[in-house]
Amino acid sequence: MARLTGVEVQIEEPGEATTWSRRDFLSLTAWGGVLAFLSTISVAFLRFMFPRVLFEPSPRFNAGSPETYQPGTVDTRFKQSQRVWIVRYEEGSFFAMLAICTHLGCTPNWIPADRKYKCPCHGSGYYMSGFNYEGPAPRPMDRVQIALGPDGNLLVDKSILYSMRPGVDPDEQYPDSLLKV
């Protein structure tokens, strides 16, 4: 600006030491405002896309009284409706396991005679604990949370998942997945 006003006039040329010119300040403020606005609505939109209420079947279900489960058995009564086995070890503790083969997601069957789960699709086999020992399954089957409700019934929550790593015994990976009664 100083250059345009005349030859002699030395209007305060912004010194090297001074910080921003008025133009820089306004420009940066405006762009900062635009950026703040856009990032705020971006975050808001992201949150907007996750509704608070889901109109879906509840992931929790009541699995009945613990006494109805025999020790040393795999119970299939909730397999059809919930795709969950309720397993009770000889010593009495429970765990709930998703009937989803870790190979490609088929539904295995519990074979009481062989005491193993066998997947009909590609022949993956699992021990009672869910530990994989034959076929293409890469890791043990996943468990979900099972707890004892205030009324003494077993409560299963499929939204709390115990995702198994390969090669480690499921009971050692997630001691929390076992319910001692």
Place this chain on the structure above:
Amino acid sequence: MFERLKNIKKTILESQVWRSMFRHDYADTPRNRTLQIMSNVWMHLHPPKIRRHAIRVRFTWCMGGITFLLFLVLTVTGVVLMFYYRPVAEYAYADMKYLQFDVPFGMLVRNMHRWAAHGMVITVWLHMFRVFMTGSYKSPREFNWIVGVILLTLTLLLSFTGYLLPWDQLSIWAVTVGTNMARATPLLGHEGPFAQVVGVTPRYDARAFLLGGTIVGPPTLLRFYVLHCIFLPILASVLMIVHFWRIRKDGGISGPL
């Protein structure tokens, strides 16, 4: 009689209404050719002159052009289908069947949409193959190659989102399998690497963002419908404008450099 018709024609051609729309005549001169384009609403769609080699079908296969034609067919038939289709779980499948079996020409429109969709996926790949084999991705066209890759992705996403809309077993399970892949997204998927670090859960991760829940349900249908009919087509159209503009700025269709 003939004289009268000529006079009528002259009156029309010299009227302000006509001249406000068409500002030059049609004598085949280079100037008029250029004006036809430069003063035209479709200015950037087609160049004023096409070089002979540009229409050599054995070189270009016209695959980009056919892809664009199919996109236009899909847009028109898609909008027509929207007059009957409702993206609601209770109605979607019935509306699709209604279109097929009762709406006059409904079967024709639905099948045009379906086959054009299949065709577009094929032609877009062939177009990419041709561009690759003729080396047309090289500088200065590398930017347009990237735009093309994004357009290819958008075409596949359009195809995928549209696949859910009939709301039958095939589409529901296809989308179940497809979106299950999002579980394994690094950082953003609850079964992907670093999921624990980020703290994503099945309820709040990339897959839930796509599905609007944890299963393929009514919210997913609505979400995919909006993506399919609004978001993706607009995005693809914008990129197509850039794509075509870049073709002309970077040496024209199949122009040597």
